[in-house]
Amino acid sequence: MPTKTRKTRKLRGHVSHGHGRVGKHRKHPGGRGNAGGMHHHRINFDKYHPGYFGKVGMRHYHLKRNTTFCPTINLERLWTLVSEQTRLHYAGKPDGPAPIIDVVRSGYYKVLGKGKLPKQPVIVKAKFFSRRAEEKIKAVGGACVLMA
Secondary structure, three states: OOHHHOHHHHHOOOOOOOOOOOOOOOOOOOOOOOOOOOOOOHHHHHHHOOOOOOOOOOOOOOOOHHHHOOOEEEHHHHHHHOOHHHHHHHHOOOOOOOOEEEOOOOOOOEEEOOOOOOOOOOEEEEOEEOHHHHHHHHHOOOEEEEOO
């Protein structure tokens, strides 16, 4: 916005600059920021921000999130971890070695059983397998290898 269109240009020469003579324009009459939420601004806080103050739930001292960290991947997305070229290469030799898909290297710990697998044997390495995932992998002639 250019300077000449600002309100201050019109107010030049008017003593109180639009803030009145009696009340005056003081620095921070209500306090800075969220000051007074429990006191003089209580109505605003209660009306527009209910539940802003107080606590909820239980405290958990020294919470370790690592213990519950277990990223999952479904069977239908299993082949996306290796290139399409790899899949076709191994599909060409059905009695040859099966491809190994290490899901832990791709950042997943558990394999879940959603979706269908192509009828191609595959060795899957993971920390955990769901029951259905294990059944489906073995149904196509593959193997599940547990990793520590």
